[in-house]
Amino acid sequence: MKEVRVIELFAGVGGFRVGLEKADKDFFKTVWANQWEPATKVQHAAMVYEKNFGQGSVSNVDINSVPVEDIPDHDMLVGGFPCQDYSVASTLSRSKGIEGKKGILWWAIYNILVKKGAKAPSLLLLENVDRLLLSPAKQRGRDFAIILECLNEQGYIVEWRVINAADYGMPQKRRRTYICAYKKGTPVADGFTTPNDWIQNSGIFAKAFPIECDRDLTSLDAHILSDARKDRLVDITENFNRKGGDSPFKKAGLMIDGVAYSTDANPVFKGAPIYLRDCLVRGENRPADIESFYIPDDQMERWRYFKGSKREERTRPDGFKYFYTEGAMDFPDSIDKPARTIITSEGGKSPDRCRHAIEDETGRIRRLTPVELEHINMFPSNWTECKGVDNGKRAFLMGNALVCGIVTKIGEELEKRLKAE
Ligand SMILES: C[S@@+](CC[C@H](N)C(=O)[O-])C[C@H]1O[C@@H](n2cnc3c(N)ncnc32)[C@H](O)[C@@H]1O
Known part of the structure; x- marks a missing residue:
């Protein structure tokens, strides 16, 4: 593969693009970006995005109003879908998960995958708060199970990892869930080995962010997302973890063919930290x-x-x-x-x-x-730094953004695989 055409959703000030361009600007080409802040008239994040990437570089409308035909074909979809419903500022019991006002933006991503059909991206890289794996409080893990099932239905292998940037030498304690999905029949998915090996040794996260697992390789739990023959998403919504108890989704995991494997994991980092x-x-x-x-x-x-x-x-x-x-x-x-x-x-x-x-x-x-x-x-x-964006807003935009170094490391690992084919 010579280059990867990327679209950046919920782009904010472009953290994914900054991270991927640092990995390789000539390889990761952002062909479309969308960012719209519903809470304010002035679109500070989009203004900053355009200042850095040029006028017209971001579509500044509600993603739900964009016809999928207007989104260019792409190889990779990236985005940190909004996290207000799960953020540390609100308690778990108050969070409404993906049923919530902002959370339902997951369906904007799903809609693109469905409508693009055979031209759907071969790679996804998504970011959310760590509590995505636990919500909602009454049916822990249900929201993430819905996401996994959507991606399963669309033919993806999915791996996820909760990464605290500081555990890998980066200058902020910021713990977020990262999700990578690979469409079956495309290069990264073709290199898939076994769930245990992928999670612990050979997967994208395992290489970019090495771990040691608490448990033995063979003892990962397998959770069938749903047995229902018909509408699996409805079934998960109604029945997943209905009896209560912990979420089955731990810090590291993988889903293939509707079966999820998950384990707790400890970071392994030997470099020099940035403070x-x-x-x-x-x-x-x-x-x-x-x-x-x-x-x-x-x-x-x-x-x-x-x-x-x-x-x-x-x-x-x-x-x-x-x-x-x-x-x-x-x-x-x-x-x-x-x-x-x-x-x-x-x-x-x-x-x-x-x-x-x-x-x-x-x-x-x-x-x-x-x-x-x-x-x-x-x-x-x-x-x-941008005309019309004051210090308070600049801080707000950074509070919403991500540690770009995480994306850079994932990008470098993806590039190695995609160039090796
Ligand atoms: C968690 S932030 C992502 C920040 C981004 N990763 C960055 O580096 O700055 C989510 C973004 O989604 C945007 N957003 C919320 N609702 C949206 C909608 N309906 N359409 C498009 N963007 C939306 C918010 O304004 C916010 O900038």
Whole structure:
């Protein structure tokens, strides 16, 4: 294969494209991208995408309104479908899984595969929060089972892995589920060996992100997604894990011919890690408005309170009294570790438990600048600098994005296989 034609869905500021182009710009060619933010009139992410990849490089409309005939034929479909329903900001019990408002965008992906028919992409690379494997709370694993069954029905072998970028030397503790799917009868799928071997040794994830499994090679569980002859998706929706209990989908797994294999796994990494310290900008490289990132003396106490341990009585609106407890966090954050997960509210100025606060070379404590957040996601410097996109929005866009280095490693592994044929 000389090149891979890629489409990037839910493109945000282009994290998949950045990652794949870093793997090989001449090999991975993005032929179409779509990004539309339903919550705002101004389309900040699309503006940043166009600034970096050129005018007209992104279709900025609701993906559900795009006729599949208007999407160019492609070899690979990539995307981080929106994760608000599963994100750490909302609790598992409140999450509505893929029945939720945003989550149903999975069907936009499925629709493309179905309507493209024989021209459907041979490769998929998807990203979601780690809780995708567990949701919804009352039928753990059901949503992921639906995704697997959709891909099974469309003729794909699927492997997934929960990857924490920091476990592989990258500068952020960001744990996400990555899903790769290979259409049967196409190059990567043709190299398939056995489920055990693929998951632990020879698969794309096994090569890009080596693991040691807790359990013996032969002891992986096989879960038949559904026995129903007729509508398997309806059957899964109604019956999957109905009795409750843990999700059968663990950190590493594979689905072939409707049977899923899964196991817990420990990361194996021997390289040199990148820490928060390595992402900081110093001296003249700091932005002109650097002073606005320092925490004013009169707010220091409040920051300490938010970051500190607490056990305090609180009252719910219905009058119910309870004790709220939480442990202490580093304040300031250690820069000799990977950053914590960047979330969309990272950018605001007010004291906040989740926002990073670091002591810089001046000895003063400050929040992270937009460029530092870009570095933590392994984007090039100033990626989100764009007219009409303020510092808070830049942080928001990084909170929604991904660690591009993960995609680069997957891209490099895919390229090796595709070029070897
Ligand atoms: C988790 S973010 C993906 C971020 C991306 N991977 C990046 O590197 O920036 C999901 C994106 O889907 C977009 N989105 C939500 N609903 C959409 C829709 N109906 N059509 C197209 N894009 C949508 C959101 O605006 C958001 O940018």
